[in-house]
Amino acid sequence: MNLGPPPALRASSATALFLDFDGTLVDIADHPDAVIVAPDLRPLLERLSDALDGRLAVITGRSIAALEALLGPAELAIAGSHGGEFRPAAKAAVEPLASALPDAVVARLHEVAHENGGLLVEPKPFSAAVHYRHHPEARDNLLDCARQLAAEFGLGIKHGKQVIELTMPGSDKGTAVSRFMALPAFRGTTPVFLGDDVTDEDAFIAVDRLGGHGILVGAQRPTAAAFRFEGVAQVHHWLHAALRTFQKGDFQA
Ligand SMILES: O=P(O)(O)OC[C@H]1O[C@H](O[C@H]2O[C@H](CO)[C@@H](O)[C@H](O)[C@H]2O)[C@H](O)[C@@H](O)[C@@H]1O
Numbered sequence: 001m002n003l004g005p006p007p008a009l010r011a012s013s014a015t016a017l018f019l020d021f022d023g024t025l026v027d028i029a030d031h032p033d034a035v036i037v038a039p040d041l042r043p044l045l046e047r048l049s050d051a052l053d054g055r056l057a058v059i060t061g062r063s064i065a066a067l068e069a070l071l072g073p074a075e076l077a078i079a080g081s082h083g084g085e086f087r088p089a090a091k092a093a094v095e096p097l098a099s100a101l102p103d104a105v106v107a108r109l110h111e112v113a114h115e116n117g118g119l120l121v122e123p124k125p126f127s128a129a130v131h132y133r134h135h136p137e138a139r140d141n142l143l144d145c146a147r148q149l150a151a152e153f154g155l156g157i158k159h160g161k162q163v164i165e166l167t168m169p170g171s172d173k174g175t176a177v178s179r180f181m182a183l184p185a186f187r188g189t190t191p192v193f194l195g196d197d198v199t200d201e202d203a204f205i206a207v208d209r210l211g212g213h214g215i216l217v218g219a220q221r222p223t224a225a226a227f228r229f230e231g232v233a234q235v236h237h238w239l240h241a242a243l244r245t246f247q248k249g250d251f252q253a
Pocket of ligand 1: 023024027029031034035060061062063122131133161162163197
């Protein structure tokens with residue numbers, strides 16, 4: 001079934017908004033540091049967060065530090081590292097929810113990156129990602145290695161866009177959504193999650209269970225989302241339209 005775009009966002013007292021970053025708020029680039037962040041993105045998110053009384057969170061696979069290196073220091077709730085670190089509200093302290101990977105795992109990932117042409121290893125506080133975007137032929141070797149390490153050390157695997165990541169088990173984007181929705185500020189509201197990658201499917205399932213809906217960004221594929229935007233530009237348009245509505249005071253009670 002081909003999914004269509006969602007209805008306009010209303011800043012009702014019943015809405016909570018969760019946003020993935022790469023592929024949703026910024027277009028995918030050749031290198032994690034090469035993404036182009038629209039200058040108005042951070043103020044847009046902060047104003048929307050204010051309009052929603054803080055019920056807006058970015059839920060990203062990046063570490064919170066890496067996200068803020070791109071976005072700037074943001075007055076926003078954020079879950080980073082696929083739910084491994086959690087900032088429950090703007091200005092709140094970051095809570096680590098996972099442990100660092102064993103050194104032996106990180107060392108083996110560096111070895112396999114070297115053995116396969118120099119893949120990019122992105123270290124994170126609670127995981128490590130290896131990017132094969134520039135060496136697609138290395139995908140199967142990398143996946144084999146990740147599966148062996150996951151089995152040996154009891155780790156989770158996240159396989160996103162041209163990237164394979166090993167994480168400590170127990171957190172994903174679905175657990176991050178559920179954690180936010182258990183907070184007093186979010187409890188009882190209807191969650192909406194926007195994301196592009198297969199690693200966002202856990203969050204689509206979580207919002208569906210909580211009575212909300214997911215919005216897939218990008219090409220149609222099997223998904224638990226209920227709506228779809230073609231790309232990042234449509235997401236920005238929808239968010240800006242919502243902010244204009246909120247600023248006019250045209251709120252749904
Ligand atoms: O959960 P997200 O916010 O979507 O983050 C997912 C991963 O995004 C980054 O990697 C991806 O985007 C890069 C820049 O466009 C691209 O070069 C790479 O191929 C993609 O996989 C980030 O580097 C990862 O840490 C995130 O997990």
